[in-house]
Amino acid sequence: MVKFGPSGCGEEFYNEGNKTILQVPAWIKNRGLDAYEYSFGHGYQMSSALASKAGELFNQLNIALSLHAPFYINFANPDEEMYQKTKGYIYTGVKFMRAFGADKLVFHSASCGKMTRAEALKLTTYRFSETFNQMEEENLLEGLYLCPETMGKSMQIGTYNEVVDLCLTNSHLVPTFDFGHINSIMQGKLITKDDYKKILDYSIEKLGYERTNNSHIHFSKIQYGEKGEIRHLNFDDQVYGPNFEPLAEVLVDYKLSPRVICESATTMPKDALEMKKIYQKILDK
DSSP, X not given: OOEEEEBSOHHHHHHTTOXXXXXXXXXXXXXXXXXXXXXXXXXXXXXXXXXXXXHHHHHHTTOEEEEEOOTTOOTTOSOHHHHHHHHHHHHHHHHHHHHHTOOEEEEOOEEOTTSOHHHHHHHHHHHHHHHHHHHHHTTOOTTOEEEEXXXXXXXXXXXXXHHXXXXXXXXXXXXXXXXXXXXXXXXXXXXXXXXXXXXXXXXXXXXOHHHHHXXXXXXXXXXXXXXXXXXXXXXXXXXSOOOSHHHHHHHHHHTOOOEEEEOOSSOHHHHHHHXXXXXXXXXXX
């Protein structure tokens, strides 16, 4: 079964007087959700002890837990010192995965900077292979998935083809398909079931059914311009897409059960529950 949850708790959580990560698991469970993504997007600002305590609560309530690594990871940075920092962010992410009991670490792969796209992608591919094969040799990745994310801006490495191909460098890599990002790059043309099938078919062809089944999904409506993503929106927006129903139909048709995380601007839990209801309705037909 597909598990649904939010990335963060949005305004509702704090408006109800909640404050800490230790209150999140029960709050998520009480809303009928069974997944959660905790973001370290602005840095690893938490103790391992607190992470372990929170992780126990998530585990007790059977909530699947993912983490998001810092946003400033860049495997294509030409500076060797900055590359070593990027590796460090991944290693620290794995440490927190173990502390939390999480099984997936989402991260942004790279930006082109002043390089051509081909140059940036070549360097990213080489460094993926070097980093993740080294981590595997050090026995750090057993039972874990590292999940490079499809990106929403034209200067970022992260089309769905690029992400799937990067996952070929190590068996512990599975894609994070951010369909709001993909729609932004496609300029709003992610519409039909066939549009979604094309993406998932590419993954199944390259990585196989099992790894595609274990993939991570981000879903939200996103405003975009000619260079891609501008800002995340909520599901009540009537101008921008994408819509979840066609993807839900494909997940049911393909019998896929990835984790689906809602990244709406402020109503992530509410919109995550809406996706769960849409999926269940299609499943029950």
